[in-house]
Amino acid sequence: MKSNILVLLFLLTLSSCSKEDEKPEVIKSEAKEITTFEIEGVTTEIDGDIIKIYAPASLDFYYWKPTINISEKASISPVINVKVDFTNPILFRVYAEDGSFKLYTTELILLEGLQEIVLKLGSKDGKQIAVDRYLGKINELNNKIQIDYSGDAVERWESWELFPFLAIETTNDLETEPANNHFIDLSIKDHQLTIPGLDKTYELSIQSSDNFIKGINLPIRREFISSNFARDAFPEYIVGLEEDDILFYTLKNQDLTNITPDYFKISDYASITPDSSLPQDFSEDVVYTVTSETGVSKTRKVRVVEKNILMSNATNGAFSLSYTTNFFRYYIATSPIVDVELVNVETGEILGSEIWQNYETEDGRFYLQMVADEMPESKTSFFYRVTLEEGITVDTHGGVVFDPDGN
The missing domain is CATH 2.60.40.2340 (Immunoglobulin-like)
Known part of the structure; x- marks a missing residue:
């Protein structure tokens, strides 16, 4: 009996060990896509x-x-x-x-289809082409074409009678509507380009990328040419400005705190904030945000520069040309000129001169006529150092260029 029990226990132990040694079969993936x-x-x-x-x-x-x-x-x-x-x-x-x-x-x-589309500027007879060209970005998945151009460049070339047209290239010279070299009106905003042979139509967006302030006028005392870009201004006036910011020149002793521009020109199809028709405090730089038609925004500053005297056409340091010792200039000032010195731009030497006439005109400007003591031997530039009736002496940015040879 005891022997039978021992045999049974051995068999049970053996069976238990064999079950523990068994492992489930691992099935590996055959996916390979x-x-x-x-x-x-x-x-x-x-x-x-x-x-x-x-x-x-x-x-x-x-x-x-x-x-x-x-x-x-x-x-x-x-x-x-x-x-x-x-x-x-x-x-x-x-x-x-x-x-x-x-x-x-x-x-x-x-694939067959559109290879390239470029906005160019040329003459109607096709004999002249401007150097400026604007390559279209073609999105085949959405059937859209975007061309961004410079409005300033288009305006400049149109003054030379060069007008915008589309230069279109396709595979195997597939015809398009509009056709290759078709002149286009940029004021029309909804354009399409169709390739009939492929039954394909693109939405064509042609937009100006310009976001500039192009001009401003304020209803305060000024000369006829009263503003310029910072890139053209004298260094003492442009600290903290970028080259496309605007300077406006006026006389001192005016209230600048609540002025509404009576002329404000920005890039075509651009928008501006704050509203340029609203009054602003121009006693400090006024910051505008100009957004191009393409949606790119840029901050532009307008700075008012107050001066005691503004010589005509001297915003950018303009000098009048004279072939004789007699010359004249218009100006506005906080008080009339009582004395003028002609200062040699190169040497700083003074050329003797005399005021012949100096009177206020009907439009509120002053007319200044002078005569120099002698004509320089060669072409020479002089700026005006003026003393005003109020006792202020100012080196102006205007002057005269004497040219004895008439060149």
Whole structure:
């Protein structure tokens, strides 16, 4: 009996050990697919084991960094972390967890269509073309074209009778509407470009990128030319300004705290804040934000410079030319001129002179006529050092250039 019990216990122990040694069978995944293959701005398609890349005609390069998704637990070779050239086929190998693999090959398909669209400026007879050109950005996925241009450049060239037109290139000379070299009205905002042969239409947006203050006038005492850009102004006036900020020159002793501009010009199709028709405190720099038609904003400052005297056309340091010792100038001032010295710009030497006439005109300006003691031997520039009736002496930015040879 005891012997039978021992045998039974041995068999039970043996059975228990064999169950513990058994392990469940691990089934490894055999999934090995490229599930998505995407390139920004380019249409792609996975067709069996071929990855088709449809390159728009507007591209002249085929370097991309694709976004690739594969089956769970699979791996891919090569792994692409940088832009690579897809001009020639690239072979991808996708490995499943079970060690099996699948091959995919890329195929670059060059599409027919729009290659390039450029906004140019030229004469109506086609004989003259401006150097400025604005390349369109073509978005094939959304069928949109955007051309950003400089309104200032267009305005400048139109004064030379060079007008905007579209230069259009297509594959196999496909016809477009509007046609190649079609002159275009930039004031019309809703444009389309159609390629009838491909039954394709693009939304065409042509917008000005300019965001400048182009001119301002304030209803205060000023000369005829009363403003300029900081890039053209004298250094003592432009501290803290950028080159496209505006300076406005006026006489001292005026209330500048609540002034509404009576003329304010910004870039075409741009917007501005604060409203330029509202009064501002111009005793300090006034900061405006000008937003271009393309949506790019830039802050622009307007600074009022107060002076005791403003010589006519001397905002940028203009000098009048004289072939004789007689010359004249208009000015406005906080008080009349009582004395003038002609100071040699190069040497600082004084050229003797005499005031012949100095009187106030009907428009509130002063007319100053002078005669120099002698004519310099060669072309020489002099600026005016004036003393006002109130006892102030000022070195002005205006002057005279004597030219004995009449050149």
